[in-house]
Amino acid sequence: MNTSPWPNPFIEQRADPFILRHNDDYYFIASVPEYDRLEIRRAPTLEGLRDAAPVVVWRKPASGPMSELIWAPELHHIDGKWYIYYAAAATKALDALNMFQHRMFVLECADADPLTGRWTEKGQLVTPFDTFCLDATTFLHQGKRWYLWAQKAPDIPGNSNIYLAEMANPWTLKSAPVMLSKPEFAWECRGFLVNEGPAVLTHGERLFISYSASATDENYCLGLLWIDMAADPMQPENWHKAPQPVFTTSYENRQYGPGHNSFTKTPDGQDVLVYHARNYTEIEGDPLYDPNRHTRLKLITWDADGMPVFGTPPADHP
Incomplete structure (x- = not known):
């Protein structure tokens, strides 16, 4: 069953996809296979992003x-700028913990x-500990x-946990971070x-x-955290964590390792899951x-309790 009104794949060879809707235009940014540049596409419709010319910025x-x-860029419009x-490293070499050496960086455009x-x-963007760091996003609440980002903690096993902090400006933290989630379930610990x-x-x-868990092969999947809108997000006990993944590999549909997602909306307000996946496992x-x-x-639906229903990754189709 096709649960996506868009062609699948939507855009080929673009991982870690991020789509921003701003002033009725859609903007697309993602990791490129060469990991060497940042490029943006813009179109008046979601569908138009497929054929929009990428501009290297x-x-x-x-x-x-x-x-x-250069990994997993996100584009945001904040206070008129x-x-x-994006995450970047000084070397492709792994460190003493057998990990990459990325940190988070910020670009600004006032035009x-x-x-x-x-x-x-x-x-x-400096955080309290100088360790592997990636996949930042920002939001108003x-x-x-x-x-909101992922980082290695010196005293916690594994590659990365999810952290939240208030910002003083778009490139500086204001508060100490709090950890919202760490890999603890088996499905968060496959491979890595x-x-x-x-x-x-x-x-x-x-x-x-939503967040991604496990290695970036067919084990990659999405987990889910949530909090009441009125609750204090800096109190970890106010957060809830789903004990099972919410979006996983579909062997039936030959969709492997769905993950590293963002969200956007259709013009009529439907929520859209933007993610990457492969259609083979032989890597x-x-x-x-x-x-x-x-x-x-893929469209997201909502159940009677107000929880998102991610469903199953749809098979490739034109």
Whole structure:
């Protein structure tokens, strides 16, 4: 059964997809297989993003902390300016813990058009511990701007946990972070102990955070956190965590490792899950360097209790 009104794949060879709707236009940004640049597409419709020409707005420098493996960018419009959050490393080499060495960085564009405007580097977004860090997003809630990301904790096993902090400005934290989730269930610990790629969705009286778990092969899947809109998000006990994944590999539909999602809306207000997945499992070498994590779209529905229903990744179709 086809549960997506869009072609699947939607955009090929674009992982970690992020779609922003702003002033009736849709903007698309994602990881490119070369991990060497940031590019943006814009179209007046979701469907138009498929054929929109990508515009390169930044390329990695030849050396320095942002010179390797540019991962999982997000584009945000904050207080009249544009910002791109992205992870970058100084090297492709792994560290003593056998992990990549990424940190989070921020670009700013004060011009009206982010495709033609001038982007300036605001530098690293510093957090309290200097460890592997990636997949940041930002959102407004309860009148405050929040920063939500994944990072390695020195004293917690695994690759990354999900953290939340209030922001002083779009490139600086204001509060100490709180940890919202760490890999603890078996489905979060397949291949690697991973919680990453958080994305925010609100519905009714709840705020939801989806996140990706486990290794980036067919084990990759989505988990879910949620909190009452009026509750204090800086109190971890106010958060709820689904004990089972909410979006997983479909062997029947040949969709493997769905994850690293964002959310957008149709013009009539329907919620859209934006994610990547492969259509095969036979990966040679490191899954990270396999380019065929394609961007895919799927409508989300809501049950009678106001909880999101992610369903099953639909099969490839034109």
